[in-house]
Amino acid sequence: xxxxxxxxxxxxxxxALATPALAQEAATGAATPNTEIxxxxxxxxxxxxxxTFAALMPTFNAAYPNITVNVQGFPNANDAYLNxxxxxxxxxxxxxxxxxxxxxLALLRERPQWVDLAQAPYxxxxxxxxxxxxxxxxxxxxxxxxxxxxKHTGPGGMFYRRDIxxxxxxxxxxxxxxxxLSDWDAFIEEGKKLVVPNERWLIGNGEEILRAMIAQTGxxxxxxxxxxxFDQPVFRxxxxxxxxxxxAGLISPFTAWSPEWQGxxxxxxxxxxxxxxxxxxxxxxxxxxxxxGQWAVAAAPGTEGNRSFNSGGDYIGILETSQxxxxxxxxxxxxxxxxxxxxxxxxxxDLYPAYMPALEQDWMNFADPYYGEQNxxxxxxxxxxxxxxxxxxxxxxxxxxxxxxxxxxxxxxVATVDEALAAAKAEVEARM
Numbered sequence: 001x002x003x004x005x006x007x008x009x010x011x012x013x014x015x016a017l018a019t020p021a022l023a024q025e026a027a028t029g030a031a032t033p034n035t036e037i038x039x040x041x042x043x044x045x046x047x048x049x050x051x052t053f054a055a056l057m058p059t060f061n062a063a064y065p066n067i068t069v070n071v072q073g074f075p076n077a078n079d080a081y082l083n084x085x086x087x088x089x090x091x092x093x094x095x096x097x098x099x100x101x102x103x104x105l106a107l108l109r110e111r112p113q114w115v116d117l118a119q120a121p122y123x124x125x126x127x128x129x130x131x132x133x134x135x136x137x138x139x140x141x142x143x144x145x146x147x148x149x150x151k152h153t154g155p156g157g158m159f160y161r162r163d164i165x166x167x168x169x170x171x172x173x174x175x176x177x178x179x180x181l182s183d184w185d186a187f188i189e190e191g192k193k194l195v196v197p198n199e200r201w202l203i204g205n206g207e208e209i210l211r212a213m214i215a216q217t218g219x220x221x222x223x224x225x226x227x228x229x230f231d232q233p234v235f236r237x238x239x240x241x242x243x244x245x246x247x248a249g250l251i252s253p254f255t256a257w258s259p260e261w262q263g264x265x266x267x268x269x270x271x272x273x274x275x276x277x278x279x280x281x282x283x284x285x286x287x288x289x290x291x292x293g294q295w296a297v298a299a300a301p302g303t304e305g306n307r308s309f310n311s312g313g314d315y316i317g318i319l320e321t322s323q324x325x326x327x328x329x330x331x332x333x334x335x336x337x338x339x340x341x342x343x344x345x346x347x348x349x350d351l352y353p354a355y356m357p358a359l360e361q362d363w364m365n366f367a368d369p370y371y372g373e374q375n376x377x378x379x380x381x382x383x384x385x386x387x388x389x390x391x392x393x394x395x396x397x398x399x400x401x402x403x404x405x406x407x408x409x410x411x412x413x414v415a416t417v418d419e420a421l422a423a424a425k426a427e428v429e430a431r432m
Contacts, residue, residue, distance in 0.1 A: 033330035038066035077101035096322035106392035134389035150354035154276025154312030155383035206242035215309035218388030221399035246411035276311035281350030
């Protein structure tokens with residue numbers, strides 16, 4: 001347990017306590033918490049959000065000096081954290097405030113233990129439309145209940161190494177790279193020039209290709225009626241691209257998120273990576289700390305003309321069992337709408353706000369030295385505006401696991417596309 005007390009507010013003495021403009025725009029009346037609120041609340045999350053919240057506490061306590069926030073981070077949003085949160089929901093225990101990762105939202109959002117933020121005194125309906133539309137749909141139930149507020153999204157793009165592209169004789173300017181790699185056929189064909197056999201690869205794993213392609217077509221693992229969608233043509237098309245990339249030696253042998261995969265970035269063994277903008281935070285502060293100026297971001301290769309996709313995101317809500325809902329709401333509301341909160345989260349951790357008034361702020365649109373003075377929001381803002389929302393289903397994790405096996409088998413050449421698809425479909429249907 002990490003305890004971040006109001007005593008940390010001493011670090012922020014002298015900070016102006018005026019309500020930030022963004023927060024004023026976001027809410028009116030009872031929706032804006034009183035700064036005189038006092039009490040102690042507990043917040044559950046996962047790394048590195050626990051570190052992010054710790055860094056925010058001096059600024060939060062400048063506005064709310066009488067609220068003490070206890071932050072506990074559990075490893076991995078989809079494992080230890082999810083298991084602990086589910087047990088808490090079932091037992092009527094747990095924290096005052098809890099985060100929800102987008103992949104788990106469909107599994108958790110209809111649990112009755114979440115406070116309805118549409119109701120007084122929260123009145124989130126007064127400003128919920130200020131968040132990215134697809135995030136609003138994700139947290140709003142058919143009866144109008146708002147189970148959580150959107151915190152961050154994951155507009156996707158292609159991170160790439162300028163120096164590796166230059167070495168291979170390819171353009172390095174983001175606009176020129178985007179033009180060259182406009183679709184997945186070009187990505188694979190031109191990507192062959194970036195490979196050094198058994199030494200350097202175009203991409204870390206085939207899952208990056210499939211995930212981007214299905215999102216670009218707006219196809220989910222399950223449709224709105226709950227039917228598995230593995231028979232949709234895009235799954236076959238994506239696996240064919242994975243097969244081609246695997247046969248050409250473009251996909252690394254490293255398992256995503258393994259120590260070997262993480263180290264490959266520092267060793268300069270991966271020329272591109274396809275994730276949400278938040279991945280930049282990992283490059284800067286963990287995976288490629290000494291490569292400032294060598295990375296850039298371009299639009300991802302496109303599917304059927306669309307190059308936009310979402311990759312990640314999170315939400316934050318209040319539990320009915322909270323003994324201090326007023327203080328919990330003050331923290332949640334401040335975290336996701338306050339200008340300084342969102343600025344610090346973006347500039348320190350590359351967390352992209354779901355709160356749309358933030359997207360025009362100067363602190364989101366600047367020449368970032370890590371990316372060779374590129375303003376990467378010029379890539380990510382259009383993605384967030386143009387991406388096609390996908391359906392979320394409580395069984396998504398089952399489908400993702402089955403498809404991940406199919407991808408790996410196709411990439412390694414141990415199964416044909418037809419065999420891998422059939423096996424993945426059978427696995428999911430057996431667990432439905």
